[in-house]
Amino acid sequence: MPLETIIAGVMISALILYALLGGADYGGGVWDLFAFGKRAPAQRALIAQAIGPVWEANHVWLILVIVVLFTAFPPAFAAISIALHIPLTLLLIGIVLRGTTFTFRAHDAQRDDVQRRWSLLFSIASIITPVLLGIVLGAIASGTIRVENGVVVSDFLKSWLAPFPFAVGFFALSLFAFLAAVYLTVEASQPELQEDFRMRALIAGFAVGILALIVFLLAGTGAPTVRAGISRSWWALALHLGTAVVAVGAFYTLWIRKYRVARLCAAAQVTLILLGWAFAQFPYLVEPDITIYSAAASHATLRLLVIALAVGVLVLFPSYYYLFRIFKSEVSAAPPSASQKLS
């Protein structure tokens, strides 16, 4: 397999992991905004407990995507950064506000009004950031970023200020909210809280279905090449079938309260959606002018990067497993005692 393909595979894997892990952290912020009823404080506490120890590690998947992109495919990074300067800048502001307000909330006075203010900022940032992330990915897939002789010639607004990227943005938001709600049904220790998040997961899952349809329809004119890929390729039928099976599986298992299976199905659903996009766009990084081959760095760089990634993963995965075993295993599912809370 060519090195370019291996590295592109690493990038899409890192992006999938970012969606499954970091995405769910954003989804947690969505449900923080929609916490209501007499269990609202308990819902918020569960969300904070679920995100707290892991969000910074989960966030690094995005950094990994970026550094691998600019190491292995520098012209693609440059072109995307120029063409999507505005949504990427807004995305950064969202990332900064999400992370800092979450931390500030944990360490500021525990008075209700202070906490409410930080919560509001945190949840708004958690909603806007995934939308912007989706807009960026949608614009990259849309074929509207044009590059001639290494110079971006497309408009700084038109490539992303369009229905298709925005539809992808809201689709990403619905997926993240769906993932978060499903995960929280497993992580909640009280049945009432599980029911709260089961309900939210079903609603979000429904929204995912509607938005998926809208994205698919808009892709007809908004991202014709990718749309052709996911409708006509040899793997398209298998992909659609697989996605349909896990999507229905997620609904069914949520319905019958088999939350662990539901979590697996939801994660598989998001994975298949991103894989479908990646296959449809392959080998384009920025469709239609930049491929992984035309943008690839020298062979020496790619080879060294693959070695570094392989060694890095050997350190990373055991550490990650350790983190999740400590904070996400059943033994630790009980709410933390007062002394364990940071603030």
Add this chain to the structure above:
Amino acid sequence: MNDLLAARSQMAMSLAFHIVFAAIGIAMPLLMIIAEWQWLRTKDEVYLALAKRWAKGTAILFAVGAVSGTVLSFELGLLWPGFMRYAGAIIGMPFSLEGFAFFTEAIFLGVYLYGWNRVPPRAHLFAGAMVAISGALSGIFVVIANAWMNTPTGFHVVDGRPVDIDPLAAMMNPAAFAQTLHMTLAAYAATGFVVAGIHAFMLRRDANNRFHKAALAIALTVGGTAAILQPLSGDLLAKMVAKNLPVKLAALEGQFATEKGAPLRIGGIPDEGAGVTRYAIQIPYGLSILAYNDPHATVKGLNDFPATERPPVAIVHVSFQIMVACGLAMMLVAAWAAWRYWRARRKKSETWLSSKWFLRALVLAAPLGFIAIETGWVVTEVGRQPWIIYGVMKTAEAVTPVPGLVVPFIAFTFLYIFLAAITVWLLLRQVAASPQAFGSDGQEVRLAA
């Protein structure tokens, strides 16, 4: 403000903001694990309380550092796409390695901050050590990339494009060792002095508080050791600059005329129009000795470089003077502390922290390390201008064609002012309470009651 200036301002502001959190992120974990290790060794609860208190502050600072670092990794492309298109393949490697170091740091910080009651004490200390090591490695990898911008190696230029790229040779560039050593020591020195200064301030009000005494001792041991070693690494770096970046050496010394047996100028204001540095105290032969170990060595002056390849001299020279002054002051305070400690030990008394003047000096020295870090980076970055890659690519060639860059510059400036204000406010709230007594779990009894 034109777009190039706006882009440079945004990058400078982002770096100046992030470096504070990055330096603290490198050094604070070391202070925390020393305190925790002391607790495991002595079972003295004061050390556990200290580790927990420092961990709380670090949690806030690390979060701000993580997101402001993310901003920088995107800004490389958002502001300097020309640079990244050219250099990504050459210096992407240290950034990729930094990615993994950052992963390790974030994972074990999660374990450290939230795992006090979930993992055994030794595993907890191990997590802290992993944070300290990976934090230092993160910083080293990023500074290696910056060092390459000063002394680019690992490629050849053919028809304006880099070929024969060797990312490992790029990482081993001539500036890499001296620059990473200097910055890593700076992180420990600056953080150690700030923490020592804060606890010295508290001790002046509450002279017998063991908590602050323990904190001060640890912070000053780390910060003071680094401060005493720092001039040596500075000398190494200056000799590297003299050899590889002669125009930068001339700018930071305010040396306009080429001179045999050049003097070392202390202070002074360079007048670029007249081509002289005025009001400086001159030490004969000083610069020739420091740069080349030879009193009669010739130092090439700014006048012998084309005007289009000179950095702004005044800001570089003045920043360099401030950095050196701060560094020397910190070294003297560290030496004073070592002497007081040694004398107190010989007399078998615990009085080394009893002097009002000594505590006052520590309070005054608290911000010096960070002033030195900020001015030091001004020297490094402004002193490399007009190049983004020294001798290879001008900064103006690297900037993005996107118009209206003043808008994101202003937006990020306001965002960072807001974050800085909240961070300081939250940390002050935590520092304000002086703990007096400690429960068996290191919780502060007064706060728990």
